[in-house]
Amino acid sequence: MLKIFSHYLPTHTLHQVLFDAALLFIVVLGAVAFQAAPGALDWAAWVPAALVFAASMIGLNAAMGLYRPVYQRCRRQAFARVALSLVVSVPVAYVTFGLMPWPEIAPHPMQVSILVLLCSLLMLRVVVNQRQAAGFFVPRVLIVGTGRDALAVYRDLTRPLQRSVDVVGFLPVGGQERVEVEPRQVLPPGSLLDVAGKLRVDEVIVAVRERRGGVLSLRELLDCKLGGIRILDLSTFFERSLGQIRLDSLRASWLIYGDGFRQGWARTFIKRVFDLVVGSLLLILALPVMIITAILILLEDGAPVFYGQERVGLGGKPFRVIKFRSMRRDAERDGKPRWASSNDDRVTRVGRVIRKLRIDELPQLFNVLVGDMSLVGPRPERPYFVDQLTQQIPFYAVRHCVKPGVTGWAQVRYQYGASVDDSAEKLQYDLYYVKNHTLILDTLVLFETVRVVLTGEGAH
Structure with a gap:
């Protein structure tokens, strides 16, 4: 894993991005050399243009989640990713053609050939990502502990389509920790430094909670780190591996x-x-969709079109969030807040569509412009639920140290839920995200977020 701008990026993902960008760069130059007349090529213009084109196309698809593995081999999800990549890449490619000197040095048939090569590469990448991912370097990992936490770490490291690692075993520590892992993978007790050296370990994951009182020697951990072995605790491991x-x-x-x-500051x-900049641009682009949505809501269920609701924002202060009304006007006639469910019978026909496509959230762009919300951040909750969740979930109030968002890291990483x-x-x-x-x-x-909306992942 590499940490770039405070965000963890899987090493094998970086390898895939660089490989695809280099491959696209090479095949574009090959296509140009094959189709162009001898002596007619201006390599000084073509090489930088091909490099910018390859980097922009692969970078765009990487940002939209093309290189994220699909953990369930779902044909529908794979097809949706292919379709999204093609729908986004082809128009952007044509815009890129117009911004670079290609119209002068590349005829239209050659540009079509380049687009075919791009589409073929993107489809091939999605197919490859359906199989087991592997990096150029397979790290050898030793898990310290044999209990529930050690089992959770092992399952994450060896889940389908995860990067390939070699888990050399589990090293038991002192105390009465219950063995919940496969007994055959439990190593004989011994010095952590000796075991790590003998097994040529690259990384040690400490999957025990108690590290004081002789349960785990801090001196041994320090010796391993000074010996060039990476040491991770549970919090850092899950932050790096799962983005949580x-x-x-x-x-x-x-x-x-x-x-x-x-x-x-x-x-x-x-x-x-x-x-302010991106929010204003999105509001201008979304205005036609918002007008059509407002008309459809009026035709089906009458006024009001918008729905204002009190939510908890920055510093725990309340504000009123604006949404398109997706439920009947009498949805909470008893005055008692209720969690919205995936098949809520209070949702109108228009409401079901706009919630699936996240159109009901678009009016929150006004909240962004006035400063109550940000484009990205934790989703704001109602005070009634915040009071409950603060009592039941530790550290829940930490999410209020940043502005709530129209979309968020949790929304693109976790399916819709209401409990x-x-x-x-x-x-x-x-x-x-807050960290x-x-x-x-x-x-x-x-x-x-664009990928989630267009592919329907996590829709409710």
């Missing part, structure tokens, strides 16, 4: 003394400028 901060391995001291969770200013358990699961992604949020991560979330 696990509540069951989180401690207040880690929030206080750990890296991240920086809320400086510079970051706030940059994020606000980003929200306390779902809120706890999504909080783990929200905490990751690591940057302009780069915000841009990535916006691109992945």
